Amino acid sequence: MPRPSLADSLRQPTVRPQVYSYGIVLVAVAVGWLLPGAAGWVLGPALLLGLVLLGVAHGACDQYVVPATHPALAHDRVRYWAVFLGGYLGLAGGVGLLWWWQPALAVAFFFGLSAWHWGSGDAPTAARYRAQWVAHGLLRGGLIFAVPLWFWPAETRALTNGLLALAGAAPVSAAAVGTAARGLGPLVLAGHALLWGSYWVTNQRRLALADMLEALLLSLLLVALPPVLSAGVYFVFWHSLQHMLRMNALMGRPFAGSGRALWAELGFFLKRSAPLLAISVAALAVLYGLAWARAAGGPVLISLALLVASVVTLPHALLVTLGLDAARWRRG
Numbered sequence: 001m002p003r004p005s006l007a008d009s010l011r012q013p014t015v016r017p018q019v020y021s022y023g024i025v026l027v028a029v030a031v032g033w034l035l036p037g038a039a040g041w042v043l044g045p046a047l048l049l050g051l052v053l054l055g056v057a058h059g060a061c062d063q064y065v066v067p068a069t070h071p072a073l074a075h076d077r078v079r080y081w082a083v084f085l086g087g088y089l090g091l092a093g094g095v096g097l098l099w100w101w102q103p104a105l106a107v108a109f110f111f112g113l114s115a116w117h118w119g120s121g122d123a124p125t126a127a128r129y130r131a132q133w134v135a136h137g138l139l140r141g142g143l144i145f146a147v148p149l150w151f152w153p154a155e156t157r158a159l160t161n162g163l164l165a166l167a168g169a170a171p172v173s174a175a176a177v178g179t180a181a182r183g184l185g186p187l188v189l190a191g192h193a194l195l196w197g198s199y200w201v202t203n204q205r206r207l208a209l210a211d212m213l214e215a216l217l218l219s220l221l222l223v224a225l226p227p228v229l230s231a232g233v234y235f236v237f238w239h240s241l242q243h244m245l246r247m248n249a250l251m252g253r254p255f256a257g258s259g260r261a262l263w264a265e266l267g268f269f270l271k272r273s274a275p276l277l278a279i280s281v282a283a284l285a286v287l288y289g290l291a292w293a294r295a296a297g298g299p300v301l302i303s304l305a306l307l308v309a310s311v312v313t314l315p316h317a318l319l320v321t322l323g324l325d326a327a328r329w330r331r332g
Contacts, residue, residue, distance in 0.1 A: 017241075017242060017245045017255050017262075018214075018242065020241065020262060021237055021238040021241055021242060022213075022214075022217055024233070024237040024238075025217050025218070025220075025221050025233065025234075025237070025238065026217070028043060028221060028224070028225060028229075028230075028233045028237075029217075029220045029221055029224045029225075031043055031225075032221075032224030032225040032229070032230075033224050039225060039226075039229060040229060043225075043229055043232075043233065047229070047232045047233065047236060050236035050237060050240075051232070051236055052281060053266065053270065054236050054237070054240040054241055054244060054266075055235060055236050055240050056277060056280050056281060056284070057240075057244070057269065057270060057273045057277045058239075058240035058243045058244055058247075059312060059316045060273035060274075060275075060276035060277040060280060061247050061251075061269065061272055061273045061276075062088070062276075062315070062316055062319050063081075063084055063276070064247065064250065064251055064272070065247075065250070065319045065320070065323040065324060066080070066084065066319070066323060067080070068250045068251065069250075069323045069324065069326060070323070087315065088315045091314050091315040091318070092311045092312050092314065092315055094314070095109075095110075095310060095311045095313075095314050096311050099167055099307065099310070099311075103164060103167030103168055103169035104164065104169045104170070106167065106310065107160065107163055107164055107167070107169070109310075110306075110309075110310035110313065111145065113313055113314060113317055114141070114313060115138075115141025115142060115144065115145055116137055116138065116141050116317070116321075117141070117313065117316075117317040117320065117321070118140065118141050118144055118234075118235075118239050119136065119137040119138060119139065119140035119141030119142070119143075119144070120133070120134075120136075120137030120140075120141075120320075120321065120325060121239055121242065121243060121320065122136070122137075122140045122214070122238075122239070122242070123136040123137050123140070123328070124136070124207055124210065124211065125328075126204070126207055127199075127204070127207065127328075128202055128204060129198075129202070130328065130329065130330075132195065132198055132199065132202075133328050135191065135194075135195050135198075136195060136211070138191070139188055139191045139192055139195060140214075140215075140218075142184060142187070142188040142191070143188050143192070143215060143218060143219070143222075144218065144222065144231075144234065145184065146181070146184040146185045146187075146188045147218075147219055147222035147223060148222055148227040148230065148231075149177060149180055149181035149184060149185070150181050150185050151222070151223050152226055152227050153174070153177050153178065153181060154174075155226045155227050155228075156177060156227050157172060157174060157177045158299070159227055159228060159302070159303075160172055160177075162299045162300070162302065162303040163303045163306050163307065165303070166300065166303040166304065166307060167307070192215060195211070196208045196211060196212060199211070218234065218238075221233060221234060222234075228302060243320075244265065244266065244269045245265060246324065247269065248265050248268055248269055250324070251272060253265070253268055284308065287304070287308065288301065288304070
């Protein structure tokens with residue numbers, strides 16, 4: 001096997017980009033254990049800033065996915081933008097109609113789609129088989145929902161019922177939450193054992209160990225912090241951060257690997273996402289201004305943020321699954 005050239009070596013990251021997410025998660029876990037009563041005040045400012053610079057921004061470069069992965073479809077720029085905006089807004093509008101027509105179904109669809117999108121986004125690129133990649137996507141997403149159901153059932157139920165109440169749907173009972181926890185928890189645990197075993201028997205032992213480490217770190221985060229904070233830390237500093245680096249590589253800027261390079265990557269991404277990010281932030285500011293005038297309550301604003309996120313999750317997740325992940329679907 002030929003040795004990589006000097007230029008190739010220089011282009012390889014000295015540190016895996018996931019390491020930065022690991023470090024932030026460990027800090028958040030320490031805050032949750034050492035300062036449980038003040039965790040919201042300690043983590044809140046960083047989360048609010050991160051939600052704008054990473055959370056909202058990570059979907060503001062969706063328009064670059066198709067030109068990079070299927071350039072023939074974006075040859076005519078006018079047609080491409082018409083189809084992109086029409087399809088994106090059409091799918092978002094369809095989800096909005098689902099919220100109006102069947103809010104309980106919309107909540108279930110949002111949670112299920114988020115589980116797949118987060119889990120498949122975390123799936124290792126080195127997984128040898130398509131079935132392993134799909135299994136990882138389902139199991140990692142299931143883990144993110146199963147652990148709070150087990151360790152924070154009351155808080156998880158309150159978060160879900162806040163979203164249902166905002167949409168005018170009936171609340172979910174404590175018994176239903178308990179049933180979901182008892183069903184999902186063992187399934188996710190057994191599924192992970194089978195997945196890690198499949199990595200091991202197909203000579204992907206390093207991959208198995210890395211996935212065990214990630215599952216442990218995420219479980220610690222989801223146990224140490226209530227669902228609002230743990231989901232926020234994961235979404236901003238794990239999912240959105242890694243998606244940003246992946247999109248930068250797609251746009252011709254592979255990650256160099258150092259901490260200083262990470263800030264440069266963020267600056268590059270924010271410049272590319274600036275137009276749609278500005279529109280999104282302005283729309284959110286108006287929406288939150290109206291909501292604050294009616295009900296200046298934290299739970300209401302959190303539910304509103306989740307509802308808004310659910311509307312754009314479908315087009316964003318489809319672009320990632322069918323565009324960025326196209327090569328993974330073609331694996332044997």
